[in-house]
Amino acid sequence: AQKVTQAQTEISVVEKEDVTLDCVYETRDTTYYLFWYKQPPSGELVFLIRRNSFDEQNEISGRYSWNFQKSTSSFNFTITASQVVDSAVYFCALSEASAGGTSYGKLTFGQGTILTVHP
């Protein structure tokens, strides 16, 4: 069975600090999809990134970057120069897929990491 672990329950930083949110996953499939979602205090779930298991390139989007390492089954998320608006709960999630890559989009979520950025 697939599993996602976000060992950091809560992280507190001061504005402008860099912060890394850890995500470790378990799956027996060779094809799968990894996601990060953000849940701000308003409660909605905001999609941040999707990565498939064959694409180990790191990705950078503004202050956000993601490090995918299949060797350690990790998909970590770094926020550079954090801002108060980054305060939210962040979820890592996994969707297994068939050998051809097809998936019905059933996601297994980690427990979430609460990030608080203080001014």
Place this chain on the structure above:
Amino acid sequence: NAGVTQTPKFQVLKTGQSMTLQCAQDMNHEYMSWYRQDPGMGLRLIHYSVGAGITDQGEVPNGYNVSRSTTEDFPLRLLSAAPSQTSVYFCASSYSMWGLSTNEKLFFGSGTQLSVL
């Protein structure tokens, strides 16, 4: 497009009452699902549907029923509410089949906060 619409946003029930959480999407998505969010446990899949007339159980289906009579709607029914069902419920939808060369993802509704007393 409105996306995924959930109603109501808040609901308080007494133990034993029944109710239906509504979910509708206007993106012609075949896949729809319900999750519940509890502190420290992330989101867990309750039920899902890959098309009209087809539903299946997720990780935590007990106490919940679903049906899918149309592509647009996927209601979640609590037949006899229990305090353990106090949670935030999210409905989500996507195209039915994801592929490596595409960028499908789950679209979530804004959630329903349910309290069972």
